[in-house]
Amino acid sequence: MAIxxxxxxxxxxxxxxxxxxxxxxxxxxxxxxxxxxxxxxxGPNGAxxxxxxxxxxxxxxxxxxxAIVDRISVSKNPNKVKELIGVQLQANEYFDHLTLSDxxxxxxxxxxxxxxxxxxxxxxxxxxxxxxxPAALSGGQKQRFSIASALVNDPKVLFLDEPTTGLDPQAxxxxxxxxxxxxxxxxxxxxxxxxMEEAEHLCSRIAIMDNGKVIAEGTPQKLIMEHAxxxxxxxxxxxxxxxxxxxxxxxLRE
Amino acid sequence: MNSTLTMGRTLLKIFSRDRQAIFFTLxxxxxxxxxxxxxxxxxxxxxxxxxxxxxTNAFSERFIDTLEADGLFNVTIGEEDDLRxxxxxxxxxxxxxxxxxxxxREQAADLTMLVDAAQARQTAMLTPxxxxxxxxxxxxxxxxxxxxPLTVIDVxxxxxxxxxxxxxxxxxxxxxxxxxxxxxxxxxxYRRKGILKRLFxxxxxxxxxxxxxxxxxxxxxxxxxxxxxxxxVVLLGVPVEGNVxxxxxxxxxxxxxxxxxGFWMGSIAKTQQAIMLLGNLITLPQMFLSGVFFPIxxxxxxxxxxxxxxxxxxxxxxxxxxxxNGASLIDQIPTVIGLFAWLAxxxxxxxxxxxxxxxxx
Numbered sequence: 001m002a003i004x005x006x007x008x009x010x011x012x013x014x015x016x017x018x019x020x021x022x023x024x025x026x027x028x029x030x031x032x033x034x035x036x037x038x039x040x041x042x043g044p045n046g047a048x049x050x051x052x053x054x055x056x057x058x059x060x061x062x063x064x065x066x067a068i069v070d071r072i073s074v075s076k077n078p079n080k081v082k083e084l085i086g087v088q089l090q091a092n093e094y095f096d097h098l099t100l101s102d103x104x105x106x107x108x109x110x111x112x113x114x115x116x117x118x119x120x121x122x123x124x125x126x127x128x129x130x131x132x133x134p135a136a137l138s139g140g141q142k143q144r145f146s147i148a149s150a151l152v153n154d155p156k157v158l159f160l161d162e163p164t165t166g167l168d169p170q171a172x173x174x175x176x177x178x179x180x181x182x183x184x185x186x187x188x189x190x191x192x193x194x195x196m197e198e199a200e201h202l203c204s205r206i207a208i209m210d211n212g213k214v215i216a217e218g219t220p221q222k223l224i225m226e227h228a229x230x231x232x233x234x235x236x237x238x239x240x241x242x243x244x245x246x247x248x249x250x251x252l253r254e
Numbered sequence: 255m256n257s258t259l260t261m262g263r264t265l266l267k268i269f270s271r272d273r274q275a276i277f278f279t280l281x282x283x284x285x286x287x288x289x290x291x292x293x294x295x296x297x298x299x300x301x302x303x304x305x306x307x308x309x310t311n312a313f314s315e316r317f318i319d320t321l322e323a324d325g326l327f328n329v330t331i332g333e334e335d336d337l338r339x340x341x342x343x344x345x346x347x348x349x350x351x352x353x354x355x356x357x358x359r360e361q362a363a364d365l366t367m368l369v370d371a372a373q374a375r376q377t378a379m380l381t382p383x384x385x386x387x388x389x390x391x392x393x394x395x396x397x398x399x400x401x402x403p404l405t406v407i408d409v410x411x412x413x414x415x416x417x418x419x420x421x422x423x424x425x426x427x428x429x430x431x432x433x434x435x436x437x438x439x440x441x442x443x444y445r446r447k448g449i450l451k452r453l454f455x456x457x458x459x460x461x462x463x464x465x466x467x468x469x470x471x472x473x474x475x476x477x478x479x480x481x482x483x484x485x486x487v488v489l490l491g492v493p494v495e496g497n498v499x500x501x502x503x504x505x506x507x508x509x510x511x512x513x514x515x516g517f518w519m520g521s522i523a524k525t526q527q528a529i530m531l532l533g534n535l536i537t538l539p540q541m542f543l544s545g546v547f548f549p550i551x552x553x554x555x556x557x558x559x560x561x562x563x564x565x566x567x568x569x570x571x572x573x574x575x576x577x578x579n580g581a582s583l584i585d586q587i588p589t590v591i592g593l594f595a596w597l598a599x600x601x602x603x604x605x606x607x608x609x610x611x612x613x614x615x
Contacts, residue, residue: 059454079457087455091448097271098264109260110456150455 001071003188004033004056004157008065011051011212025051027212028065033157033205038179038189040203042196048212049192050090053159056190057087070156083111086155090162092146094134100145101130104152111153124148124178140171140252147178158182160191164198169245174252176202257458261466262473269474276478279432283424283482291417291490300328301380304337304349304368309356313395317352320391326383341368347380414578418493421486422574423546425479429508430540430566432478434533436471437516442529445520468513475509476502483577495580503583504576507593508569514600515565521607540566545574565600568592 009029012022026048033039041049054060056067058078067074069081094103104117121127124144129137137145143163150158163179164172172195179202183189193199199206200220208216208223216223238246269275305321307314322329330337330346337349351366367384369377393400444450453463483501486492494501519536523529543557544550544566550558561567572589575581583590 057455059451079459082455082457089448089452089455091451093447093449094452095264095268095444095449097268102264102267106260106264107456110257110453110458149452153456 002032002068003035003070004031004039004190005068006031006052006056006065007067009052009055009062009067010064011048011055011060012063024212026055029209029212029214030065031207031214031217033188033190035156035188036183036186037204038183038191038202040199040206041190041192041209042194042199042206043192043209045194047209049209050161052209053161053190053192057085057159058082059087083153084156086150086153086158088143088146088150088158088160088163090165092134092142096135097133099131099133100126100148103134104149107149108152113153115152115154120148120151121145123151125174138171140167140174143167143171143175144178147175151182155187157188157190160189162192162194164193164195169241170248170250170252172198173250257462258465258469261458261463262469263466265467265470266473269470279428279435279478280481282431283428284485286424287417287421287482287486287490290420291486293416300326301383302330302346303327303384304330304332304340304346306334306337306349306351307331308354309352311357313357314352316395317356317391320394321387324387324390326387338368341370344370344373347376348384350384417486417490418578419549419574420547421483421490421492422577423544423570425482425505425577426508426544426566426570426573427541427546428479428482429475429505429569430512430537432475433471433509433512434516434519434537436474437467437513438518438520438523438533439516439526439529440467441517441520442523442526446526464517468510471513472506472509476505479505492577494577496576497582500583501573501576504569504572504593507597508573511565511569511593511596511600514597514604517604518600518607521604537566540564543567545570563592565593565596568596 006029009026010024011026012024015021015023029048029052031039031052041052043049051060055062056069056074058074058081062075066076067081070084072080072084074081098106100121101117104115104120108115108117108120118127118130121130124147126141126144126148129141129145134142134145147158147160147163150160160179164175167175176198179189179191189202191202203220205219206217206223207214216227218226303321305318307318318329318331321327330340334349334351337346340346341349347369349368351368353363353365356363365388367381369380371377392398441450444453450463454460483494487494515536516533519529519532523532543553543561544564545561546566550561550567553561568589572583572586572593575586575589576583
């Protein structure tokens with residue numbers, strides 16, 4: 001049975017300048033995400049990826065349909081669902097004047113838990129930054145901290161909204177490694193991305209969204225065979241990212 | 255631990271580390287207190303006057319000594335030309351010219367007063383003062399008892415300086431400013447930065463978050479206002495006549511009113527700029543109309559009824575009555591009713607308009 005199930009999710013907003021007309025940010029999205037997989041949601045900006053995630057996460061009201069996480073209905077019991085999931089948001093700003101350690105303690109207490117911030121920081125390779133403030137972190141470190149803060153409740157499902165957008169290739173690969181490690185330890189992961197290479201590298205299954213609807217779904221292999229079966233031109237050389245990584249090395253920069 | 259307390263403690267920690275916020279919320283009222291405290295500590299400044307003594311006899315010297323002893327005047331003796339220039343420059347309010355043959359005998363001696371007529375108001379104020387003083391000096395020199403001695407008794411039976419009037423007003427003003435900033439400005443910032451959304455990823459309920467914010471802000475307000483009051487009492491000798499517990503209750507009610515009005519503003523305003531403008535729109539008129547710096551009774555009659563109904567007016571009046579007049583809350587039922595009416599209005603606006611569900615977006 002699916003650990004996350006979206007059933008005909010709908011989110012509509014009033015059209016600007018008109019009270020009766022609506023625009024559908026999400027228009028009947030259904031998804032089945034199995035325990036233990038890395039599920040990717042792809043789509044152009046404005047396709048409804050983030051809104052879909054936020055409805056499943058209990059952050060945005062569901063206008064119709066429902067989302068079920070581990071047999072619990074989000075619309076009926078959002079706080080119960082929040083206890084089971086970890087959420088990384090696109091925006092990662094935090095209270096001023098609090099250190100990483102303070103913030104993790106805060107989030108953990110709000111889950112009525114008493115996690116050791118240092119253990120969480122060690123999971124994302126940030127134990128040396130325990131006394132730093134988020135503003136002092138590099139882009140990749142911020143994303144890793146953001147993932148650490150999503151792990152405070154030892155979630156069954158981890159939602160990541162564009163975890164590698166804006167990162168340099170080293171930091172991006174470092175996040176991929178982290179996601180793979182978490183997944184191989186048994187965590188189900190749902191992520192959105194604009195990066196096709198990332199989707200192909202990480203995801204066991206993918207849904208492609210456009211205009212608030214899912215327009216294709218399946219394993220990367222299946223989608224490729226269905227929609228782009230022609231063999232690509234033989235690759236005679238690497239691409240520019242290969243050049244970049246060769247010249248600057250694979251070691252993480254911060 | 256309860257989420258409300260967790261949130262409250264965290265927000266207190268944030269505030270205690272925000273040295274700039276602590277400095278600026280205290281800087282303004284302390285500066286005001288110190289300036290006005292110094293200004294009103296020495297009583298009235300003596301009026302600078304010049305005297306040209308054309309007689310230089312024992313009688314004219316006695317006359318000058320009597321004037322100097324008055325304390326109302328600070329006397330400079332010199333030549334007419336020099337003193338005339340000083341009046342022109344504004345260094346002296348006036349110069350009296352004592353004529354030749356000023357010996358207090360037989361015929362009246364004509365004194366001349368040099369003034370800057372452009373300072374019409376000052377001249378109009380000073381002339382009767384000088385005449386009165388001359389009359390006193392004359393009585394003293396001639397050893398005449400006044401026919402109608404006048405004794406002035408302060409019905410409040412204590413001397414009130416401007417600083418004693420001002421301090422309670424400043425305390426009330428500070429309560430308003432830090433409360434509105436603490437709820438309204440913070441909410442807008444937290445929403446804009448996505449911090450609220452990040453919090454609501456956890457199972458915290460909006461009520462717990464608001465509760466934590468209110469608790470922490472009340473605590474901060476009580477500490478800061480107490481600190482200001484302590485400065486006023488210790489450094490400026492402002493007496494606290496009333497009950498400290500009642501004062502504390504007033505601080506908490508006042509702060510709750512402005513916290514709830516702040517939440518209301520914070521739910522209307524979408525950006526930092528909007529909340530700044532809205533905050534100024536609500537707080538600035540009250541700063542000047544609510545009797546913080548001068549009594550409402552001294553304002554134009556048309557404004558008074560409106561001014562008296564402003565929320566800050568009730569807080570100013572309550573705090574001032576307790577500190578200055580030692581009144582208890584039972585002595586000022588209308589003020590207490592006004593405070594609770596505003597608290598009800600503030601809470602209603604905050605609860606009706608605060609978007610609980612969309613708080614995170």
